Amino acid sequence: MPEAGPRDDDFAALLAESERSAGTEQAVRVGAVVRGRVIEIGAQSAFVAIGAKAEAVIDLAEFRDAETNAVTLSVGDQVEGTIVDDGSRSGAVVLRRTVGRGGHVPGELEQAAAHGIPVEGLVTAQNKGGFDVQIGGVRAFCPASQMDLRRAEPAEYIGKRLRFRVTRIEGGGRNIVVARRGLLEEEAAAAATALWDRLEVGAIVRGRVSSLRDFGAFVDLGGAEGLIHVSELGYGRARHPSEMLTVGQEVEAQVVKLERGDDASRARIGLSLRALAPDPWATATERFPPGTTTTGTVQRLEAFGAFVEIAPGLDGLVHVSKLTLERRVSHPRQVVNPGDTVEVTVVAVDPAKRRLSLSMVERARAAKDKVEESERRETAAAIGTLGQQGRSLGTLGDLLTASRTRPR
Numbered sequence: 001m002p003e004a005g006p007r008d009d010d011f012a013a014l015l016a017e018s019e020r021s022a023g024t025e026q027a028v029r030v031g032a033v034v035r036g037r038v039i040e041i042g043a044q045s046a047f048v049a050i051g052a053k054a055e056a057v058i059d060l061a062e063f064r065d066a067e068t069n070a071v072t073l074s075v076g077d078q079v080e081g082t083i084v085d086d087g088s089r090s091g092a093v094v095l096r097r098t099v100g101r102g103g104h105v106p107g108e109l110e111q112a113a114a115h116g117i118p119v120e121g122l123v124t125a126q127n128k129g130g131f132d133v134q135i136g137g138v139r140a141f142c143p144a145s146q147m148d149l150r151r152a153e154p155a156e157y158i159g160k161r162l163r164f165r166v167t168r169i170e171g172g173g174r175n176i177v178v179a180r181r182g183l184l185e186e187e188a189a190a191a192a193t194a195l196w197d198r199l200e201v202g203a204i205v206r207g208r209v210s211s212l213r214d215f216g217a218f219v220d221l222g223g224a225e226g227l228i229h230v231s232e233l234g235y236g237r238a239r240h241p242s243e244m245l246t247v248g249q250e251v252e253a254q255v256v257k258l259e260r261g262d263d264a265s266r267a268r269i270g271l272s273l274r275a276l277a278p279d280p281w282a283t284a285t286e287r288f289p290p291g292t293t294t295t296g297t298v299q300r301l302e303a304f305g306a307f308v309e310i311a312p313g314l315d316g317l318v319h320v321s322k323l324t325l326e327r328r329v330s331h332p333r334q335v336v337n338p339g340d341t342v343e344v345t346v347v348a349v350d351p352a353k354r355r356l357s358l359s360m361v362e363r364a365r366a367a368k369d370k371v372e373e374s375e376r377r378e379t380a381a382a383i384g385t386l387g388q389q390g391r392s393l394g395t396l397g398d399l400l401t402a403s404r405t406r407p408r
Helices: 006-022 108-115 181-198 280-287 362-393 396-405
Strands: 033-041 045-049 055-059 078-086 093-096 119-127 130-135 138-143 161-170 175-179 204-213 216-220 225-229 250-259 268-272 293-302 305-311 314-319 341-350 355-359
Touching (some): 033 055, 045 078, 078 108, 108 161, 119 138, 130 161, 130 175, 175 181, 204 225, 280 314, 305 355, 314 341, 341 362
Parallel strands (some): 225 268
Antiparallel strands (some): 033 078, 045 055, 078 093, 204 216, 204 250, 250 268, 293 305, 305 314, 341 355
16 A cells, blocks of 8 residues: 555645544535535635535635636635535535536526525616626526615616525526525624624724714624714714714724623624823823913803813813903803803913813913003103102202302
8 A cells, every 4th residue: 555645644634633623513415504624625626624524525616816816715724615415416515605606507596595505696787676686697686675784876786796595486497586685684693793702891993984973973893883972082072973083984993881782782882982092181281381372162161160172182271260351250151152262371280180270361461461560660760760850950948048149
């Protein structure tokens, strides 16, 4: 008996590993979905070990890139497929991931309909009530309501190769109805399960903004939606999420809340953009040291003063006594209103307590002090001049004495 070469050793090792990883025996019957490891790749097919010393073949056409025609499959890869032949017809167990890729044999569509095997078709046109779909050399019809989970423009589908399920075959195969919605729902459910398995508070996730509401933005995470409440959009205040986000925008957020309900409709995922943004208070003293004059927006009014935002996330209090020098104020609304843009001077910064003390009178006070100082200097100068003039003329007594002693 010839010795086994390196290739035979590799094949045997992969087969043994596949049998171990398969665990329990997988049923070899038409319609069964099985998983296995690729143990060899031939010219047209790949051999897959599906456990219990069973092997199956799968057409490489199912793994060819549509643009480059390159095979995206390697020895050792795990694949999942549906058994379309248990060996009784061709002598080998045959797997399919999707019927219709690389052509199909007669009877495959009936098998796909009977066992729920996905088929691949090219959406060629829109018609009354739905779309024309070409599957191999067969024309099928997909109702508009079964094309997607959400309605979209027909141009989103026409010209694309998509996966469907065969729901009805009539007239000896002349009338074929397919649907895509059920597949998408299953894929979404599987994605949701995988997503929830890896979700935890503090995790960083990526998603796409799916809709905007007054209270926040919904983000599609690929299997489930999370909500970014308007208060978690950032450190700055937003009146509406549309001020910061747009539908379709990709975002990175942190999970801040998880509620696993009894079903998907009760599950809640709370997200935050604010948690990933730099804290503006960390650099507040460097950016706005005491004495800095800047502009800000009045956010709200209280009896004791007005809160002014001078940068996103940085609010400061202008005490009622520092709103104006012109008159005594009993309430801030006598001077400002929410939304007003005002000039303020930073009086004090306390990052630890996240407090800013602001004033709206510092410039006016400085100008007033400057005027008063100028007036004091002018007064002093005037008094000095009069003093010098007095010393040059002498007193009234000096004048009288001088007049008596003057010769006649």
